[in-house]
Amino acid sequence: VPGRPSLPREDALIERIRRRLPSSAGGVLRTGIGDDAAVLRPSPVNEWVITCDQFIEGVHFLDRMHPPDAVGYKALARATSDIAAMGARPRLFFLSIALPSRRTGLWLDKMLGGMARAAGEFGLILAGGDTARPGPRADAVALTVTVLGEVKSGAAVLRQAARPGDAIYVSGVLGAGELGLQILLSRLHKGPRWKALLQPHYYPQIELELGQQLANERIASAMMDLSDGLSTDLPRLCHASGVGAVIHQTALPTVSIPVQLQALGLEEINLALHGGEDYRLLFTVPSRVASRLRRKLGDARVFRIGQIQAGRGVELELPGGRRVQLAARGWDHFRGTVQREHPRGRRSTQGASVVE
Numbered sequence: 001v002p003g004r005p006s007l008p009r010e011d012a013l014i015e016r017i018r019r020r021l022p023s024s025a026g027g028v029l030r031t032g033i034g035d036d037a038a039v040l041r042p043s044p045v046n047e048w049v050i051t052c053d054q055f056i057e058g059v060h061f062l063d064r065m066h067p068p069d070a071v072g073y074k075a076l077a078r079a080t081s082d083i084a085a086m087g088a089r090p091r092l093f094f095l096s097i098a099l100p101s102r103r104t105g106l107w108l109d110k111m112l113g114g115m116a117r118a119a120g121e122f123g124l125i126l127a128g129g130d131t132a133r134p135g136p137r138a139d140a141v142a143l144t145v146t147v148l149g150e151v152k153s154g155a156a157v158l159r160q161a162a163r164p165g166d167a168i169y170v171s172g173v174l175g176a177g178e179l180g181l182q183i184l185l186s187r188l189h190k191g192p193r194w195k196a197l198l199q200p201h202y203y204p205q206i207e208l209e210l211g212q213q214l215a216n217e218r219i220a221s222a223m224m225d226l227s228d229g230l231s232t233d234l235p236r237l238c239h240a241s242g243v244g245a246v247i248h249q250t251a252l253p254t255v256s257i258p259v260q261l262q263a264l265g266l267e268e269i270n271l272a273l274h275g276g277e278d279y280r281l282l283f284t285v286p287s288r289v290a291s292r293l294r295r296k297l298g299d300a301r302v303f304r305i306g307q308i309q310a311g312r313g314v315e316l317e318l319p320g321g322r323r324v325q326l327a328a329r330g331w332d333h334f335r336g337t338v339q340r341e342h343p344r345g346r347r348s349t350q351g352a353s354v355v356e
């Protein structure tokens with residue numbers, strides 16, 4: 001436009017992001033995008049819950065394999081799942097993007113479209129962020145998502161208050177995220193045949209309503225979300241609470257593997273114990289509350305899988321009644337060897353599920 005200086009390219013990029021993602025000020029957000037920093041208006045009766053999560057090409061998703069709208073959806077879902085796990089209500093998010101020039105076209109539009117859908121489902125408003133090119137020695141997309149949630153003062157459910165005798169629950173089927181990943185890595189993801197089984201990996205459904213109910217009605221004594229697999233995450237909760245646990249193998253809600261996928265060599269019990277990225281809630285309930293849980297939760301699908309006990313470590317009770325130590329075989333960034341073809345490391349989910 002003659003007479004009006006054109007905006008620098010970064011401003012144009014920010015404008016594109018702002019057009020795609022809901023970002024209007026109002027409510028808790030007094031001033032959002034367009035100023036130097038966001039101004040928030042805290043509620044006197046609530047506390048803020050804040051979490052930060054990275055989603056990096058080649059580590060968390062793969063070039064040319066993960067659909068761009070799934071990248072956008074999942075980047076926000078993963079971060080917001082941690083807000084659900086505290087029992088908080090999501091309010092605002094910040095997005096920082098390192099974006100190579102090959103990703104500024106249609107890929108960016110589709111990625112933002114997926115993220116916008118997630119923001120709408122979760123009730124999130126974009127409050128700010130940053131954009132940059134990756135450094136000269138890097139050519140990967142990196143998304144850093146910070147999510148703010150609100151919870152009634154004192155109601156947030158932490159990991160540290162599980163007590164011996166508490167019942168242990170998960171909020172849905174385990175292993176569906178890992179099954180989708182394995183289908184993708186086996187290059188069976190093209191075409192419609194396994195589309196439904198890929199959905200939990202591409203677009204994980206997080207447990208916002210259940211998390212808030214468990215917190216606001218003071219049902220859960222401790223809670224976290226399952227991001228790295230039950231065998232890795234349950235010991236984290238137990239460690240934080242200074243307790244041990246026993247899990248009953250026959251009580252685990254396992255994903256069903258179709259017979260046509262038997263050649264992949266996967267076992268349902270191993271996916272349930274060690275598979276990552278399910279984003280179900282793992283929570284404990286004092287026994288006097290557990291007896292009334294079904295009535296309190298109505299239609300919510302929760303499964304009682306075991307019990308907190310005194311001591312250390314997590315035991316697995318096998319179908320015959322024998323107990324063995326459950327080894328942590330879920331995902332660990334700093335233990336796993338990340339390989340180029342595998343977004344979460346070359347980790348086998350086959351073989352023995354337990355060690356004695």
Ligand SMILES: [Mg+2]
Nearest residue numbers: 082085225227
């Ligand atoms: Mg978490």
